[in-house]
Amino acid sequence: MPDSATLKTILTALPGGYLLLDTQLQIQLVSPRFELLLQCPPLAVGQPLPPGVLPPAVQQQLQQTPQNWSLQHFHHGLLLDWLLTPLPHGLLLSVREDRQAFRTLVENSPDIISRYDTKLVCLYVNSALASHSPLPPLYHIGLGIDDRGLPLSMSDAMHHAARQVLSSGQPYTFETEISRPERHLVFEARLLPESNEDGEIQSLLCIERDITEQHANRLWQADENRLLEMLANDRPLPEVMDWTCRMMDSQIGGAMSSIMQLLPDGQHLRLAAGPGLPEDYKALIDGIAIGEGVGSCGTAAERSQAVIVSDIHSDPLWAPYREQVRPFALRACWSHPILAHDGQLLGTFATYFAEPRQPDPHTLNIIQRTSHLMAIAIQQEQRASQLFQLATQDALTGLINRRHFMELAGKAFHDARQQGKPLSLLMLDLDHFKAVNDRFGHEAGDDVLTHFARLLSDGLRNSDLVCRMGGEEFAALLIGASEEEAHIAAQRVCKAVASCSMASNGNTIEVTVSVGLCSLDGTVLTLGDMIRQADKALYQAKHDGRNRVCVASTD
Numbered sequence: 001m002p003d004s005a006t007l008k009t010i011l012t013a014l015p016g017g018y019l020l021l022d023t024q025l026q027i028q029l030v031s032p033r034f035e036l037l038l039q040c041p042p043l044a045v046g047q048p049l050p051p052g053v054l055p056p057a058v059q060q061q062l063q064q065t066p067q068n069w070s071l072q073h074f075h076h077g078l079l080l081d082w083l084l085t086p087l088p089h090g091l092l093l094s095v096r097e098d099r100q101a102f103r104t105l106v107e108n109s110p111d112i113i114s115r116y117d118t119k120l121v122c123l124y125v126n127s128a129l130a131s132h133s134p135l136p137p138l139y140h141i142g143l144g145i146d147d148r149g150l151p152l153s154m155s156d157a158m159h160h161a162a163r164q165v166l167s168s169g170q171p172y173t174f175e176t177e178i179s180r181p182e183r184h185l186v187f188e189a190r191l192l193p194e195s196n197e198d199g200e201i202q203s204l205l206c207i208e209r210d211i212t213e214q215h216a217n218r219l220w221q222a223d224e225n226r227l228l229e230m231l232a233n234d235r236p237l238p239e240v241m242d243w244t245c246r247m248m249d250s251q252i253g254g255a256m257s258s259i260m261q262l263l264p265d266g267q268h269l270r271l272a273a274g275p276g277l278p279e280d281y282k283a284l285i286d287g288i289a290i291g292e293g294v295g296s297c298g299t300a301a302e303r304s305q306a307v308i309v310s311d312i313h314s315d316p317l318w319a320p321y322r323e324q325v326r327p328f329a330l331r332a333c334w335s336h337p338i339l340a341h342d343g344q345l346l347g348t349f350a351t352y353f354a355e356p357r358q359p360d361p362h363t364l365n366i367i368q369r370t371s372h373l374m375a376i377a378i379q380q381e382q383r384a385s386q387l388f389q390l391a392t393q394d395a396l397t398g399l400i401n402r403r404h405f406m407e408l409a410g411k412a413f414h415d416a417r418q419q420g421k422p423l424s425l426l427m428l429d430l431d432h433f434k435a436v437n438d439r440f441g442h443e444a445g446d447d448v449l450t451h452f453a454r455l456l457s458d459g460l461r462n463s464d465l466v467c468r469m470g471g472e473e474f475a476a477l478l479i480g481a482s483e484e485e486a487h488i489a490a491q492r493v494c495k496a497v498a499s500c501s502m503a504s505n506g507n508t509i510e511v512t513v514s515v516g517l518c519s520l521d522g523t524v525l526t527l528g529d530m531i532r533q534a535d536k537a538l539y540q541a542k543h544d545g546r547n548r549v550c551v552a553s554t555d
Protein backbone atom coordinates (compact mmCIF):
# COMPACT_ATOMS: atom_id res chain seq x y z
CA MET A 1 0.00 0.00 0.00
CA PRO A 2 1.55 3.35 -1.01
CA ASP A 3 1.81 6.02 1.70
CA SER A 4 -1.00 8.50 1.91
CA ALA A 5 0.93 11.32 0.15
CA THR A 6 1.62 9.06 -2.82
CA LEU A 7 -1.95 7.80 -2.80
CA LYS A 8 -3.24 11.36 -2.77
CA THR A 9 -1.03 12.26 -5.73
CA ILE A 10 -2.32 9.27 -7.67
CA LEU A 11 -5.96 10.00 -6.85
CA THR A 12 -5.57 13.69 -7.69
CA ALA A 13 -4.33 12.78 -11.16
CA LEU A 14 -7.42 10.66 -11.85
CA PRO A 15 -10.56 12.26 -13.34
CA GLY A 16 -12.88 11.44 -10.43
CA GLY A 17 -13.12 12.58 -6.83
CA TYR A 18 -12.12 10.12 -4.08
CA LEU A 19 -12.82 9.71 -0.40
CA LEU A 20 -11.10 7.07 1.72
CA LEU A 21 -12.85 6.20 4.99
CA ASP A 22 -11.77 3.85 7.77
CA THR A 23 -14.11 1.27 9.33
CA GLN A 24 -15.38 3.94 11.76
CA LEU A 25 -16.24 6.12 8.72
CA GLN A 26 -13.55 8.61 9.63
CA ILE A 27 -11.84 10.42 6.78
CA GLN A 28 -8.47 8.91 5.85
CA LEU A 29 -7.91 10.78 2.63
CA VAL A 30 -9.84 13.12 0.36
CA SER A 31 -8.95 14.30 -3.13
CA PRO A 32 -9.47 17.98 -4.02
CA ARG A 33 -11.78 17.00 -6.89
CA PHE A 34 -14.10 15.25 -4.42
CA GLU A 35 -14.62 18.54 -2.54
CA LEU A 36 -15.02 20.39 -5.83
CA LEU A 37 -17.66 18.06 -7.25
CA LEU A 38 -19.59 18.15 -3.97
CA GLN A 39 -19.05 21.89 -3.60
CA CYS A 40 -18.29 21.39 0.08
CA PRO A 41 -15.75 23.13 2.33
CA PRO A 42 -12.36 21.37 2.85
CA LEU A 43 -12.82 18.11 4.77
CA ALA A 44 -10.59 17.36 7.78
CA VAL A 45 -8.63 14.10 7.82
CA GLY A 46 -9.11 11.99 10.98
CA GLN A 47 -12.67 13.37 11.48
CA PRO A 48 -16.04 11.84 10.64
CA LEU A 49 -17.78 13.26 7.58
CA PRO A 50 -19.74 16.39 8.59
CA PRO A 51 -23.51 15.94 8.11
CA GLY A 52 -24.98 17.24 4.86
CA VAL A 53 -21.81 16.79 2.77
CA LEU A 54 -23.04 13.65 0.98
CA PRO A 55 -26.43 13.53 -0.73
CA PRO A 56 -28.89 11.67 1.59
CA ALA A 57 -29.17 8.68 -0.79
CA VAL A 58 -25.38 8.16 -0.75
CA GLN A 59 -25.18 8.72 3.02
CA GLN A 60 -27.84 6.07 3.51
CA GLN A 61 -25.96 3.51 1.41
CA LEU A 62 -22.80 4.21 3.39
CA GLN A 63 -24.49 3.16 6.62
CA GLN A 64 -25.36 -0.30 5.18
CA THR A 65 -23.11 -3.35 5.35
CA PRO A 66 -20.11 -2.59 3.10
CA GLN A 67 -20.50 -4.01 -0.37
CA ASN A 68 -19.92 -2.79 -3.90
CA TRP A 69 -22.61 -0.48 -5.14
CA SER A 70 -23.03 2.30 -7.64
CA LEU A 71 -25.53 5.12 -7.77
CA GLN A 72 -26.34 8.03 -10.06
CA HIS A 73 -27.56 11.23 -8.49
CA PHE A 74 -28.04 14.92 -9.29
CA HIS A 75 -26.11 17.21 -7.01
CA HIS A 76 -25.87 21.00 -7.38
CA GLY A 77 -26.82 20.73 -11.05
CA LEU A 78 -24.29 17.97 -11.83
CA LEU A 79 -25.19 14.40 -12.65
CA LEU A 80 -22.76 12.37 -10.50
CA ASP A 81 -21.81 8.68 -10.71
CA TRP A 82 -21.03 7.21 -7.29
CA LEU A 83 -19.12 4.02 -6.64
CA LEU A 84 -18.42 2.39 -3.30
CA THR A 85 -15.63 -0.15 -3.01
CA PRO A 86 -15.11 -1.99 0.33
CA LEU A 87 -11.38 -2.20 1.27
CA PRO A 88 -9.75 -4.48 3.89
CA HIS A 89 -9.57 -1.59 6.39
CA GLY A 90 -12.22 0.80 5.22
CA LEU A 91 -14.18 2.08 2.21
CA LEU A 92 -13.30 3.95 -0.98
CA LEU A 93 -16.02 6.27 -2.23
CA SER A 94 -15.42 7.58 -5.72
CA VAL A 95 -17.49 10.07 -7.63
CA ARG A 96 -17.33 11.42 -11.18
CA GLU A 97 -19.40 13.62 -13.37
CA ASP A 98 -21.34 11.79 -16.07
CA ARG A 99 -20.76 14.40 -18.76
CA GLN A 100 -22.38 12.54 -21.64
CA ALA A 101 -25.59 11.78 -19.75
CA PHE A 102 -25.50 15.29 -18.35
CA ARG A 103 -25.24 16.84 -21.81
CA THR A 104 -28.14 14.72 -23.10
CA LEU A 105 -30.23 15.82 -20.15
CA VAL A 106 -29.30 19.47 -20.60
CA GLU A 107 -30.04 19.41 -24.33
CA ASN A 108 -33.48 17.93 -23.75
CA SER A 109 -34.41 20.01 -20.74
CA PRO A 110 -37.53 22.20 -21.07
CA ASP A 111 -35.63 24.79 -18.97
CA ILE A 112 -33.30 27.19 -20.75
CA ILE A 113 -29.77 26.26 -19.64
CA SER A 114 -26.90 28.54 -20.57
CA ARG A 115 -23.27 29.06 -19.56
CA TYR A 116 -21.42 32.38 -19.45
CA ASP A 117 -17.95 33.60 -18.77
CA THR A 118 -17.62 36.01 -15.87
CA LYS A 119 -18.29 38.96 -18.25
CA LEU A 120 -21.59 37.36 -19.26
CA VAL A 121 -20.43 36.39 -22.75
CA CYS A 122 -22.54 33.40 -23.74
CA LEU A 123 -20.52 30.16 -23.98
CA TYR A 124 -23.36 27.70 -24.39
CA VAL A 125 -27.13 27.66 -24.55
CA ASN A 126 -29.39 24.61 -24.94
CA SER A 127 -32.11 24.15 -27.53
CA ALA A 128 -34.94 25.15 -25.11
CA LEU A 129 -34.10 28.77 -25.96
CA ALA A 130 -35.50 28.22 -29.46
CA SER A 131 -39.11 28.30 -28.18
CA HIS A 132 -38.57 31.75 -26.60
CA SER A 133 -36.16 33.47 -28.99
CA PRO A 134 -36.65 34.22 -32.70
CA LEU A 135 -32.89 33.70 -33.15
CA PRO A 136 -31.35 30.17 -33.17
CA PRO A 137 -29.41 29.14 -30.01
CA LEU A 138 -26.10 29.14 -31.95
CA TYR A 139 -26.51 32.84 -32.76
CA HIS A 140 -26.20 33.72 -29.07
CA ILE A 141 -22.87 31.96 -28.50
CA GLY A 142 -19.95 34.36 -28.27
CA LEU A 143 -22.18 37.40 -27.75
CA GLY A 144 -22.26 39.58 -24.65
CA ILE A 145 -25.52 39.77 -22.69
CA ASP A 146 -26.26 43.27 -24.06
CA ASP A 147 -25.76 42.22 -27.69
CA ARG A 148 -28.20 39.32 -27.82
CA GLY A 149 -31.36 41.33 -28.44
CA LEU A 150 -32.78 40.44 -25.01
CA PRO A 151 -35.30 42.79 -23.39
CA LEU A 152 -33.53 45.46 -21.35
CA SER A 153 -35.13 44.28 -18.09
CA MET A 154 -33.70 40.82 -18.68
CA SER A 155 -30.11 41.89 -19.41
CA ASP A 156 -30.22 44.30 -16.44
CA ALA A 157 -31.38 41.47 -14.19
CA MET A 158 -28.55 39.24 -15.47
CA HIS A 159 -25.94 41.93 -14.79
CA HIS A 160 -27.28 42.34 -11.27
CA ALA A 161 -27.39 38.58 -10.66
CA ALA A 162 -23.84 38.11 -11.99
CA ARG A 163 -22.51 40.81 -9.63
CA GLN A 164 -24.22 39.01 -6.72
CA VAL A 165 -22.82 35.59 -7.66
CA LEU A 166 -19.29 36.88 -8.33
CA SER A 167 -19.12 38.75 -5.04
CA SER A 168 -20.74 36.10 -2.82
CA GLY A 169 -19.70 32.91 -4.60
CA GLN A 170 -23.26 31.71 -3.95
CA PRO A 171 -26.10 30.87 -6.41
CA TYR A 172 -28.61 33.68 -6.96
CA THR A 173 -32.30 33.27 -7.89
CA PHE A 174 -34.39 35.98 -9.52
CA GLU A 175 -37.55 36.47 -11.59
CA THR A 176 -37.75 38.20 -14.97
CA GLU A 177 -40.75 39.14 -17.07
CA ILE A 178 -41.01 39.53 -20.85
CA SER A 179 -43.98 41.25 -22.43
CA ARG A 180 -44.82 39.98 -25.88
CA PRO A 181 -47.79 41.31 -27.87
CA GLU A 182 -49.50 37.93 -27.64
CA ARG A 183 -48.36 36.90 -24.15
CA HIS A 184 -46.70 38.06 -20.99
CA LEU A 185 -44.01 35.58 -19.88
CA VAL A 186 -42.47 35.17 -16.43
CA PHE A 187 -39.23 33.24 -15.83
CA GLU A 188 -37.54 32.13 -12.68
CA ALA A 189 -33.77 32.17 -13.24
CA ARG A 190 -31.01 30.66 -11.10
CA LEU A 191 -27.43 31.74 -11.72
CA LEU A 192 -24.78 29.38 -10.31
CA PRO A 193 -21.01 29.85 -9.99
CA GLU A 194 -18.69 27.28 -11.60
CA SER A 195 -15.28 27.26 -9.90
CA ASN A 196 -11.95 25.65 -10.67
CA GLU A 197 -10.04 23.50 -8.20
CA ASP A 198 -8.65 26.59 -6.50
CA GLY A 199 -12.17 27.87 -5.84
CA GLU A 200 -11.97 30.67 -8.44
CA ILE A 201 -15.18 31.31 -10.35
CA GLN A 202 -14.51 30.48 -14.00
CA SER A 203 -17.96 30.60 -15.45
CA LEU A 204 -21.64 31.01 -14.61
CA LEU A 205 -24.40 28.51 -15.24
CA CYS A 206 -27.92 29.85 -15.69
CA ILE A 207 -31.12 27.79 -15.49
CA GLU A 208 -34.29 29.62 -16.53
CA ARG A 209 -37.73 28.14 -16.05
CA ASP A 210 -40.94 29.43 -17.62
CA ILE A 211 -43.18 30.00 -14.56
CA THR A 212 -45.77 32.12 -16.40
CA GLU A 213 -48.59 29.78 -15.44
CA GLN A 214 -47.58 29.40 -11.76
CA HIS A 215 -47.10 33.16 -11.57
CA ALA A 216 -50.54 33.82 -13.07
CA ASN A 217 -52.07 31.24 -10.70
CA ARG A 218 -50.40 32.91 -7.73
CA LEU A 219 -51.78 36.32 -8.72
CA TRP A 220 -55.19 34.85 -9.43
CA GLN A 221 -55.32 33.05 -6.09
CA ALA A 222 -54.68 36.27 -4.21
CA ASP A 223 -57.52 38.01 -6.08
CA GLU A 224 -59.82 35.03 -5.74
CA ASN A 225 -59.26 35.06 -1.97
CA ARG A 226 -60.11 38.75 -1.88
CA LEU A 227 -63.34 38.05 -3.79
CA LEU A 228 -64.26 35.21 -1.43
CA GLU A 229 -63.63 37.56 1.48
CA MET A 230 -66.02 40.11 -0.05
CA LEU A 231 -68.68 37.40 -0.41
CA ALA A 232 -68.14 36.20 3.15
CA ASN A 233 -68.52 39.80 4.37
CA ASP A 234 -71.79 40.26 2.47
CA ARG A 235 -70.53 43.23 0.45
CA PRO A 236 -73.28 44.74 -1.74
CA LEU A 237 -73.65 42.94 -5.08
CA PRO A 238 -72.95 46.01 -7.31
CA GLU A 239 -69.67 46.59 -5.43
CA VAL A 240 -68.69 42.91 -5.74
CA MET A 241 -69.46 42.87 -9.47
CA ASP A 242 -67.66 46.11 -10.22
CA TRP A 243 -64.59 44.93 -8.29
CA THR A 244 -64.66 41.54 -10.05
CA CYS A 245 -64.68 43.18 -13.50
CA ARG A 246 -61.77 45.45 -12.59
CA MET A 247 -59.86 42.52 -11.10
CA MET A 248 -60.37 40.42 -14.26
CA ASP A 249 -59.32 43.36 -16.45
CA SER A 250 -56.02 43.45 -14.60
CA GLN A 251 -55.63 39.65 -14.58
CA ILE A 252 -56.16 39.33 -18.34
CA GLY A 253 -54.07 41.90 -20.22
CA GLY A 254 -56.22 44.06 -22.52
CA ALA A 255 -59.53 42.67 -21.22
CA MET A 256 -62.72 44.67 -20.66
CA SER A 257 -65.03 42.57 -18.52
CA SER A 258 -68.76 42.86 -18.01
CA ILE A 259 -71.48 41.12 -16.04
CA MET A 260 -75.07 40.87 -17.21
CA GLN A 261 -77.88 39.73 -14.95
CA LEU A 262 -81.08 37.98 -15.95
CA LEU A 263 -84.10 40.28 -15.63
CA PRO A 264 -87.19 39.01 -13.77
CA ASP A 265 -88.95 38.38 -17.12
CA GLY A 266 -86.38 35.62 -17.77
CA GLN A 267 -86.03 36.87 -21.37
CA HIS A 268 -83.61 39.77 -21.15
CA LEU A 269 -80.24 40.64 -19.64
CA ARG A 270 -79.47 43.87 -17.80
CA LEU A 271 -75.92 45.22 -17.64
CA ALA A 272 -74.90 44.97 -13.98
CA ALA A 273 -71.22 45.93 -14.27
CA GLY A 274 -68.69 46.81 -16.98
CA PRO A 275 -66.34 49.50 -15.68
CA GLY A 276 -63.89 49.14 -18.59
CA LEU A 277 -66.44 49.29 -21.42
CA PRO A 278 -67.32 52.52 -23.29
CA GLU A 279 -70.43 54.21 -21.80
CA ASP A 280 -72.32 54.29 -25.12
CA TYR A 281 -71.67 50.62 -25.69
CA LYS A 282 -73.01 49.83 -22.22
CA ALA A 283 -76.22 51.70 -23.03
CA LEU A 284 -76.48 49.72 -26.27
CA ILE A 285 -76.32 46.28 -24.67
CA ASP A 286 -78.33 47.01 -21.53
CA GLY A 287 -81.56 44.99 -21.71
CA ILE A 288 -80.65 42.79 -24.72
CA ALA A 289 -82.86 39.81 -25.42
CA ILE A 290 -81.64 36.29 -24.83
CA GLY A 291 -81.45 34.28 -28.04
CA GLU A 292 -79.36 32.40 -30.57
CA GLY A 293 -77.34 34.87 -32.64
CA VAL A 294 -77.71 37.76 -30.19
CA GLY A 295 -73.95 38.38 -29.96
CA SER A 296 -71.88 36.39 -27.47
CA CYS A 297 -73.92 37.07 -24.29
CA GLY A 298 -77.42 36.59 -25.73
CA THR A 299 -76.27 33.31 -27.29
CA ALA A 300 -74.35 32.10 -24.19
CA ALA A 301 -77.48 32.77 -22.09
CA GLU A 302 -79.67 30.97 -24.62
CA ARG A 303 -77.37 27.92 -24.81
CA SER A 304 -76.30 27.98 -21.14
CA GLN A 305 -72.83 27.39 -22.58
CA ALA A 306 -69.68 29.44 -23.06
CA VAL A 307 -69.54 31.26 -26.40
CA ILE A 308 -66.07 32.27 -27.58
CA VAL A 309 -66.15 34.80 -30.38
CA SER A 310 -62.53 35.50 -31.29
CA ASP A 311 -63.40 38.00 -34.04
CA ILE A 312 -66.63 39.97 -33.89
CA HIS A 313 -66.10 41.17 -37.49
CA SER A 314 -66.36 37.72 -38.96
CA ASP A 315 -68.45 35.66 -36.50
CA PRO A 316 -72.05 35.03 -37.66
CA LEU A 317 -73.34 35.39 -34.06
CA TRP A 318 -72.54 39.12 -34.29
CA ALA A 319 -73.73 39.63 -37.88
CA PRO A 320 -76.86 41.67 -36.96
CA TYR A 321 -74.88 43.99 -34.66
CA ARG A 322 -71.61 44.35 -36.56
CA GLU A 323 -72.27 47.88 -37.81
CA GLN A 324 -73.58 49.10 -34.44
CA VAL A 325 -70.50 47.72 -32.68
CA ARG A 326 -67.93 48.93 -35.22
CA PRO A 327 -67.43 52.44 -33.72
CA PHE A 328 -66.44 50.90 -30.35
CA ALA A 329 -63.42 49.01 -31.75
CA LEU A 330 -64.30 45.81 -29.92
CA ARG A 331 -63.02 42.75 -31.77
CA ALA A 332 -63.30 39.72 -29.49
CA CYS A 333 -65.97 38.79 -26.94
CA TRP A 334 -65.96 35.61 -24.87
CA SER A 335 -69.08 35.08 -22.83
CA HIS A 336 -69.61 32.54 -20.07
CA PRO A 337 -73.06 31.81 -18.60
CA ILE A 338 -73.53 32.37 -14.88
CA LEU A 339 -75.52 29.37 -13.71
CA ALA A 340 -77.10 28.54 -10.34
CA HIS A 341 -76.25 25.21 -8.68
CA ASP A 342 -79.38 23.70 -10.26
CA GLY A 343 -78.32 24.91 -13.73
CA GLN A 344 -80.74 27.85 -13.83
CA LEU A 345 -79.48 30.88 -15.74
CA LEU A 346 -78.57 33.90 -13.60
CA GLY A 347 -76.59 35.99 -16.11
CA THR A 348 -73.42 36.09 -18.18
CA PHE A 349 -69.81 37.05 -17.61
CA ALA A 350 -68.19 38.50 -20.73
CA THR A 351 -64.64 39.52 -21.62
CA TYR A 352 -64.07 41.89 -24.54
CA PHE A 353 -60.81 42.76 -26.36
CA ALA A 354 -59.85 45.43 -28.84
CA GLU A 355 -58.06 42.82 -30.99
CA PRO A 356 -59.14 39.41 -32.30
CA ARG A 357 -58.19 36.91 -29.63
CA GLN A 358 -58.54 33.30 -28.43
CA PRO A 359 -58.39 32.38 -24.74
CA ASP A 360 -55.57 30.22 -23.32
CA PRO A 361 -56.38 27.42 -20.84
CA HIS A 362 -55.44 29.51 -17.77
CA THR A 363 -57.68 32.40 -18.85
CA LEU A 364 -60.57 30.04 -19.61
CA ASN A 365 -60.13 28.52 -16.16
CA ILE A 366 -60.25 31.84 -14.32
CA ILE A 367 -63.27 33.01 -16.35
CA GLN A 368 -65.05 29.80 -15.42
CA ARG A 369 -64.18 30.20 -11.74
CA THR A 370 -65.21 33.85 -11.75
CA SER A 371 -68.56 32.97 -13.32
CA HIS A 372 -69.05 30.39 -10.58
CA LEU A 373 -68.24 32.94 -7.87
CA MET A 374 -70.65 35.42 -9.48
CA ALA A 375 -73.35 32.73 -9.34
CA ILE A 376 -72.72 32.42 -5.60
CA ALA A 377 -72.82 36.22 -5.20
CA ILE A 378 -76.10 36.56 -7.11
CA GLN A 379 -77.77 33.69 -5.27
CA GLN A 380 -76.53 35.02 -1.94
CA GLU A 381 -78.11 38.37 -2.72
CA GLN A 382 -81.34 36.73 -3.87
CA ARG A 383 -81.54 34.75 -0.63
CA ALA A 384 -80.81 37.87 1.44
CA SER A 385 -83.51 39.85 -0.36
CA GLN A 386 -86.00 36.96 0.07
CA LEU A 387 -85.23 36.90 3.79
CA PHE A 388 -85.60 40.67 3.97
CA GLN A 389 -88.94 40.46 2.21
CA LEU A 390 -90.15 37.73 4.55
CA ALA A 391 -89.14 39.84 7.53
CA THR A 392 -90.59 43.13 6.30
CA GLN A 393 -93.56 42.33 4.05
CA ASP A 394 -97.14 41.37 4.77
CA ALA A 395 -97.58 38.01 3.06
CA LEU A 396 -101.20 38.57 1.93
CA THR A 397 -101.06 42.09 0.50
CA GLY A 398 -97.36 42.60 -0.23
CA LEU A 399 -97.44 45.88 1.74
CA ILE A 400 -94.77 46.45 4.38
CA ASN A 401 -95.63 44.93 7.75
CA ARG A 402 -96.19 46.74 11.03
CA ARG A 403 -92.67 46.17 12.38
CA HIS A 404 -90.93 47.51 9.28
CA PHE A 405 -93.43 50.39 9.06
CA MET A 406 -92.63 51.44 12.63
CA GLU A 407 -88.90 51.44 11.77
CA LEU A 408 -89.27 53.49 8.58
CA ALA A 409 -91.96 55.78 10.03
CA GLY A 410 -89.80 56.48 13.09
CA LYS A 411 -87.01 57.72 10.81
CA ALA A 412 -89.38 59.76 8.62
CA PHE A 413 -90.98 61.32 11.73
CA HIS A 414 -87.56 62.29 13.09
CA ASP A 415 -86.47 63.83 9.73
CA ALA A 416 -89.72 65.79 9.30
CA ARG A 417 -89.50 67.24 12.80
CA GLN A 418 -85.84 68.15 12.39
CA GLN A 419 -86.33 69.74 8.98
CA GLY A 420 -89.67 71.35 9.88
CA LYS A 421 -91.38 69.57 6.98
CA PRO A 422 -95.05 68.49 6.92
CA LEU A 423 -95.98 64.87 7.64
CA SER A 424 -99.38 63.20 7.96
CA LEU A 425 -100.56 59.81 9.12
CA LEU A 426 -103.72 58.00 7.99
CA MET A 427 -105.10 55.08 9.97
CA LEU A 428 -107.60 53.16 7.81
CA ASP A 429 -110.03 50.40 8.77
CA LEU A 430 -112.47 48.62 6.44
CA ASP A 431 -116.06 49.00 7.56
CA HIS A 432 -118.10 45.99 8.71
CA PHE A 433 -115.42 43.70 7.41
CA LYS A 434 -116.64 40.89 9.66
CA ALA A 435 -119.86 40.89 7.61
CA VAL A 436 -117.83 40.41 4.40
CA ASN A 437 -116.19 37.33 5.87
CA ASP A 438 -119.45 36.02 7.23
CA ARG A 439 -121.33 36.49 3.97
CA PHE A 440 -118.75 35.61 1.33
CA GLY A 441 -116.22 33.53 3.23
CA HIS A 442 -112.72 34.13 4.54
CA GLU A 443 -111.10 33.72 1.11
CA ALA A 444 -113.28 36.45 -0.36
CA GLY A 445 -112.33 38.57 2.67
CA ASP A 446 -108.68 38.02 1.75
CA ASP A 447 -109.35 39.09 -1.84
CA VAL A 448 -110.97 42.27 -0.56
CA LEU A 449 -107.98 43.04 1.66
CA THR A 450 -105.58 42.55 -1.30
CA HIS A 451 -107.73 44.64 -3.58
CA PHE A 452 -107.99 47.41 -0.99
CA ALA A 453 -104.19 47.37 -0.46
CA ARG A 454 -103.70 47.98 -4.19
CA LEU A 455 -106.28 50.79 -4.26
CA LEU A 456 -104.60 52.44 -1.30
CA SER A 457 -101.06 52.21 -2.76
CA ASP A 458 -102.24 53.41 -6.16
CA GLY A 459 -104.03 56.37 -4.56
CA LEU A 460 -100.91 57.64 -2.78
CA ARG A 461 -97.42 58.71 -3.83
CA ASN A 462 -94.61 56.17 -4.29
CA SER A 463 -92.66 57.89 -1.55
CA ASP A 464 -95.47 57.37 1.01
CA LEU A 465 -95.23 54.44 3.42
CA VAL A 466 -98.25 52.14 3.14
CA CYS A 467 -98.60 49.33 5.64
CA ARG A 468 -100.98 46.61 6.77
CA MET A 469 -101.00 47.02 10.54
CA GLY A 470 -102.90 43.76 10.99
CA GLY A 471 -106.38 42.36 10.21
CA GLU A 472 -108.39 44.88 8.24
CA GLU A 473 -106.44 47.83 9.64
CA PHE A 474 -103.98 49.78 7.47
CA ALA A 475 -101.75 52.84 7.93
CA ALA A 476 -100.22 55.30 5.51
CA LEU A 477 -97.57 57.88 6.32
CA LEU A 478 -97.74 60.69 3.79
CA ILE A 479 -94.26 62.17 3.58
CA GLY A 480 -94.25 65.94 2.98
CA ALA A 481 -98.08 66.14 3.05
CA SER A 482 -99.78 68.88 5.08
CA GLU A 483 -103.07 68.18 6.87
CA GLU A 484 -104.98 69.70 3.97
CA GLU A 485 -103.17 67.65 1.32
CA ALA A 486 -103.50 64.48 3.38
CA HIS A 487 -107.22 65.14 3.89
CA ILE A 488 -107.71 65.40 0.11
CA ALA A 489 -105.74 62.19 -0.44
CA ALA A 490 -107.69 60.33 2.28
CA GLN A 491 -111.01 61.41 0.80
CA ARG A 492 -109.85 60.30 -2.62
CA VAL A 493 -109.08 56.84 -1.19
CA CYS A 494 -112.45 56.71 0.61
CA LYS A 495 -114.25 57.58 -2.61
CA ALA A 496 -112.24 55.13 -4.69
CA VAL A 497 -113.05 52.29 -2.29
CA ALA A 498 -116.74 53.13 -2.02
CA SER A 499 -117.18 53.41 -5.76
CA CYS A 500 -115.35 50.21 -6.57
CA SER A 501 -117.01 46.81 -6.70
CA MET A 502 -114.54 44.09 -5.86
CA ALA A 503 -114.94 40.75 -7.57
CA SER A 504 -114.19 37.50 -5.78
CA ASN A 505 -115.15 34.01 -6.78
CA GLY A 506 -118.12 35.19 -8.84
CA ASN A 507 -119.33 37.61 -6.15
CA THR A 508 -119.35 41.36 -6.33
CA ILE A 509 -118.41 42.84 -2.99
CA GLU A 510 -118.77 46.44 -2.00
CA VAL A 511 -116.94 47.85 0.98
CA THR A 512 -116.18 51.23 2.48
CA VAL A 513 -113.32 52.45 4.62
CA SER A 514 -113.06 54.82 7.59
CA VAL A 515 -109.98 56.97 7.99
CA GLY A 516 -108.43 58.84 10.92
CA LEU A 517 -105.94 61.58 10.05
CA CYS A 518 -103.28 63.19 12.19
CA SER A 519 -100.70 65.69 10.91
CA LEU A 520 -97.47 66.83 12.48
CA ASP A 521 -97.92 69.95 14.60
CA GLY A 522 -96.67 71.32 17.90
CA THR A 523 -98.75 68.92 20.00
CA VAL A 524 -97.43 65.77 18.35
CA LEU A 525 -94.12 64.98 20.00
CA THR A 526 -93.59 61.34 19.10
CA LEU A 527 -94.66 58.85 16.44
CA GLY A 528 -96.61 57.10 19.21
CA ASP A 529 -98.59 60.34 19.81
CA MET A 530 -99.31 60.56 16.12
CA ILE A 531 -100.59 56.98 15.91
CA ARG A 532 -102.74 57.39 19.04
CA GLN A 533 -104.32 60.59 17.73
CA ALA A 534 -104.94 59.13 14.24
CA ASP A 535 -106.52 56.06 15.95
CA LYS A 536 -108.79 58.34 17.96
CA ALA A 537 -109.83 60.13 14.78
CA LEU A 538 -110.50 56.75 13.14
CA TYR A 539 -112.70 55.75 16.08
CA GLN A 540 -114.51 59.07 15.59
CA ALA A 541 -115.02 58.31 11.87
CA LYS A 542 -116.53 54.92 12.77
CA HIS A 543 -118.69 56.56 15.38
CA ASP A 544 -119.86 59.25 12.97
CA GLY A 545 -121.19 56.67 10.50
CA ARG A 546 -118.12 55.19 8.72
CA ASN A 547 -117.00 55.72 5.06
CA ARG A 548 -115.49 59.05 6.01
CA VAL A 549 -112.30 60.84 7.05
CA CYS A 550 -111.95 62.39 10.50
CA VAL A 551 -109.10 64.70 11.44
CA ALA A 552 -107.57 64.44 14.90
CA SER A 553 -108.54 67.38 17.02
CA THR A 554 -105.70 69.27 18.65
CA ASP A 555 -107.37 69.58 22.10
Ligand SMILES: Nc1nc2c(ncn2[C@@H]2O[C@H](COP(=O)(O)OP(=O)(O)OP(=O)(O)O)[C@@H](O)[C@H]2O)c(=O)[nH]1
Residues within 6 Å of the ligand: 396, 429, 430, 431, 432, 433, 434, 435, 437, 441, 442, 443, 444, 445, 446, 449, 470, 471, 472, 542, 546
Ligand atom coordinates in the same frame (compact mmCIF):
# COMPACT_ATOMS: atom_id res chain seq x y z
N1 LIG B 1 -110.51 37.47 5.48
C1 LIG B 1 -109.78 37.99 6.45
N2 LIG B 1 -110.37 38.51 7.51
C2 LIG B 1 -109.62 39.06 8.46
C3 LIG B 1 -108.23 39.07 8.39
N3 LIG B 1 -107.75 39.69 9.50
C4 LIG B 1 -108.83 40.05 10.24
N4 LIG B 1 -109.99 39.67 9.65
C5 LIG B 1 -111.33 39.81 10.06
O1 LIG B 1 -111.71 41.17 10.09
C6 LIG B 1 -112.85 41.28 10.93
C7 LIG B 1 -112.75 42.55 11.73
O2 LIG B 1 -113.98 42.68 12.40
P1 LIG B 1 -114.25 43.81 13.44
O3 LIG B 1 -113.02 44.14 14.21
O4 LIG B 1 -115.45 43.36 14.24
O5 LIG B 1 -114.65 45.04 12.64
P2 LIG B 1 -115.55 45.27 11.42
O6 LIG B 1 -116.48 44.13 11.15
O7 LIG B 1 -114.70 45.65 10.25
O8 LIG B 1 -116.42 46.47 11.90
P3 LIG B 1 -115.92 47.97 12.03
O9 LIG B 1 -114.45 48.02 12.05
O10 LIG B 1 -116.52 48.44 13.30
O11 LIG B 1 -116.49 48.68 10.86
C8 LIG B 1 -112.85 40.02 11.79
O12 LIG B 1 -113.96 39.20 11.38
C9 LIG B 1 -111.55 39.33 11.46
O13 LIG B 1 -111.68 37.93 11.50
C10 LIG B 1 -107.62 38.48 7.26
O14 LIG B 1 -106.38 38.44 7.10
N5 LIG B 1 -108.42 37.95 6.31
